[in-house]
Amino acid sequence: MPKNEFSFELITQNENARLGKIITSKGTVNTPAFMPVGTQGTIKGVFTDDLLKTKSEIILGNTYHLLLRPGIEILKKFNGLHNFMNWQKPILTDSGGYQIMSLSKLNKIDKKIGAIFKSHLDGKKIILSPEKSIQVQKAINSDILMVLDECPKLTRDKKILSNAIDVSTHWAKRCKVELGNVKTKALFGIAQGGLNKDLRIESINKLIEIGFDGYAMGGLAVGENQEDMFKILNETLKYFPKNKPRYLMGVGTPSDILGAVKEGIDMFDCVLPTRSGRTGLAFTWEGKLNLKNSKFKNDYSPLDERCDIKEINKYSKSYLHHLIKSDEMLASMLISLNNIYFYQQFMREIRDNIKKGTYTNFYKKYINFYD
Amino acid sequence: MPKNEFSFELITQNENARLGKIITSKGTVNTPAFMPVGTQGTIKGVFTDDLLKTKSEIILGNTYHLLLRPGIEILKKFNGLHNFMNWQKPILTDSGGYQIMSLSKLNKIDKKIGAIFKSHLDGKKIILSPEKSIQVQKAINSDILMVLDECPKLTRDKKILSNAIDVSTHWAKRCKVELGNVKTKALFGIAQGGLNKDLRIESINKLIEIGFDGYAMGGLAVGENQEDMFKILNETLKYFPKNKPRYLMGVGTPSDILGAVKEGIDMFDCVLPTRSGRTGLAFTWEGKLNLKNSKFKNDYSPLDERCDIKEINKYSKSYLHHLIKSDEMLASMLISLNNIYFYQQFMREIRDNIKKGTYTNFYKKYINFYD
Numbered sequence: 001m002p003k004n005e006f007s008f009e010l011i012t013q014n015e016n017a018r019l020g021k022i023i024t025s026k027g028t029v030n031t032p033a034f035m036p037v038g039t040q041g042t043i044k045g046v047f048t049d050d051l052l053k054t055k056s057e058i059i060l061g062n063t064y065h066l067l068l069r070p071g072i073e074i075l076k077k078f079n080g081l082h083n084f085m086n087w088q089k090p091i092l093t094d095s096g097g098y099q100i101m102s103l104s105k106l107n108k109i110d111k112k113i114g115a116i117f118k119s120h121l122d123g124k125k126i127i128l129s130p131e132k133s134i135q136v137q138k139a140i141n142s143d144i145l146m147v148l149d150e151c152p153k154l155t156r157d158k159k160i161l162s163n164a165i166d167v168s169t170h171w172a173k174r175c176k177v178e179l180g181n182v183k184t185k186a187l188f189g190i191a192q193g194g195l196n197k198d199l200r201i202e203s204i205n206k207l208i209e210i211g212f213d214g215y216a217m218g219g220l221a222v223g224e225n226q227e228d229m230f231k232i233l234n235e236t237l238k239y240f241p242k243n244k245p246r247y248l249m250g251v252g253t254p255s256d257i258l259g260a261v262k263e264g265i266d267m268f269d270c271v272l273p274t275r276s277g278r279t280g281l282a283f284t285w286e287g288k289l290n291l292k293n294s295k296f297k298n299d300y301s302p303l304d305e306r307c308d309i310k311e312i313n314k315y316s317k318s319y320l321h322h323l324i325k326s327d328e329m330l331a332s333m334l335i336s337l338n339n340i341y342f343y344q345q346f347m348r349e350i351r352d353n354i355k356k357g358t359y360t361n362f363y364k365k366y367i368n369f370y371d
Numbered sequence: 372m373p374k375n376e377f378s379f380e381l382i383t384q385n386e387n388a389r390l391g392k393i394i395t396s397k398g399t400v401n402t403p404a405f406m407p408v409g410t411q412g413t414i415k416g417v418f419t420d421d422l423l424k425t426k427s428e429i430i431l432g433n434t435y436h437l438l439l440r441p442g443i444e445i446l447k448k449f450n451g452l453h454n455f456m457n458w459q460k461p462i463l464t465d466s467g468g469y470q471i472m473s474l475s476k477l478n479k480i481d482k483k484i485g486a487i488f489k490s491h492l493d494g495k496k497i498i499l500s501p502e503k504s505i506q507v508q509k510a511i512n513s514d515i516l517m518v519l520d521e522c523p524k525l526t527r528d529k530k531i532l533s534n535a536i537d538v539s540t541h542w543a544k545r546c547k548v549e550l551g552n553v554k555t556k557a558l559f560g561i562a563q564g565g566l567n568k569d570l571r572i573e574s575i576n577k578l579i580e581i582g583f584d585g586y587a588m589g590g591l592a593v594g595e596n597q598e599d600m601f602k603i604l605n606e607t608l609k610y611f612p613k614n615k616p617r618y619l620m621g622v623g624t625p626s627d628i629l630g631a632v633k634e635g636i637d638m639f640d641c642v643l644p645t646r647s648g649r650t651g652l653a654f655t656w657e658g659k660l661n662l663k664n665s666k667f668k669n670d671y672s673p674l675d676e677r678c679d680i681k682e683i684n685k686y687s688k689s690y691l692h693h694l695i696k697s698d699e700m701l702a703s704m705l706i707s708l709n710n711i712y713f714y715q716q717f718m719r720e721i722r723d724n725i726k727k728g729t730y731t732n733f734y735k736k737y738i739n740f741y742d
Contacts, residue, residue: 040697070693330413
């Protein structure tokens, strides 16, 4: 098999936790993997060359944002987002569906047409059809594309959930047709069904029938509690094919990740490391620290002894507290970078523990540590 | 002479332009030198390890800001600003005088007491005497300390200018007494006198009589035009001792620097590279570029071919334009770093041209290029 075809290898399991490897034409991604989020063509506050030092192996780009700005014409000029933003490793793109629901002024979801919405930037009317979503993701030159789906807000209403499955399945098919047979890129299906086990299984089976390179759990991390999320994963992940990667969209905290890995999830993305970085919240092996807190004013210890990137372990909590109080950009820069580094270090520990067969111990040690 | 004593060596001159070297216990500074400004214990938006890559050899710290926050107790705990902010090369500190005039609610300048003002942060009444200014600068562990001076706003009023010289000379003496005989640190005097030649010379002579390790021109770059600034430098710099460094405070644009070097200035500081960086203005060898301008949307050329730091030359103007329009922090980070790098590259070219005896050509080529 040529090196540049997309593939997934399941290396080993520790109960349901999976150690694997995704091969793409832009490089290998060890799973379970965490993808930092580059909403507008940048991981907020992080240089791409520093991002490499965090050992991030893949990032996420947002189709909705990139479609609005800079727009596909410019992305095409650069032959995609990799060159535009100077990131030559793999990129996964969402389909734009989630942001249309959460950010734009949505006019209508039309099964036949697509999502009809107004841009949150200038109010311009835009139609995102399944075909258009794939075209934009191709302009981005994404390595892993997601199907356009309808992601309803948290609800137990079966009719809403069923309808979302119906629309999403139809769109998923059209996305697959639009992409065609491109072996260097992957297309992932997205299961809906909320917290309803039967509907989830129905959605999963419909996606499997179409056939995708990987499968995502959508419509989670939308406000339900963690226990409910873990439960639905536990009940339904087994219906996915073993030999394809499984992606839990928009998740999460370190403990969300721990629990989801335990159920068999391989991929994650979340804005938490960078968003927290901008508000003075640092993820460390000592726990989550709110560096705004005045108790850190006189704490001369390093932020995290184990953070060996960019000499971050030379910076004291006292200094970071000072930067935050002084509203200095460097606080966001240092803490965001620390947080991504921590997340990747955390994922490496997860992978090591699955490999050694000690994942349950690791899970128990940290499951209640970060929330 | 032990390596760690402060000294200045004048290596060569090209007409009045001087090539020199400042030795401090924290390292060597090649002159003419540009000092990036680290107001609150950070060069805004720049990691210290990246600052090293710009080949900056010295930075400026602001006594006024650091006195208010984090305060001298914390600075003392770290044995100074170098450790607090992770910058082990030389630091020059201003005396706090300028910020008291420009930022705080100034109550009174009292020759006997000092400057009496209210903090711009919390309105707290603070007295900054010449002695206190030196004590704070010692807590910062500054390598080059500045005397406390009274820096009047732009005026031609001889009485105001004379009075500022009188107060500043008195304070300068007290600063020297307060610092005592510390050979590893330098204390610079600051000449006042506005644009009045006779008053400038009077101020300079009074400072020389006290005797300092270096001399600064204060009270310039306060709104006068460039021609007037160059004129007063031309008329009065010759009164400074040749074997001591000369520092033009708060200056300036690349062309300000070119003209002042021509008259014999050795040191500069300015917030321009970082402040411009935060508003999308990039200094490059093509000139000063306003990257906000929509003409850059489709400009796929690199920001500056000659900027070989942090792969900045891989980023297109189109991408930087996108980041600015998207209000992304990375724009400030990339452009601030580019600008400091450019300034230091510009200073290296200045030094090379003085060394080769071609400074006048370099001056003529760029004097009208950046404004």
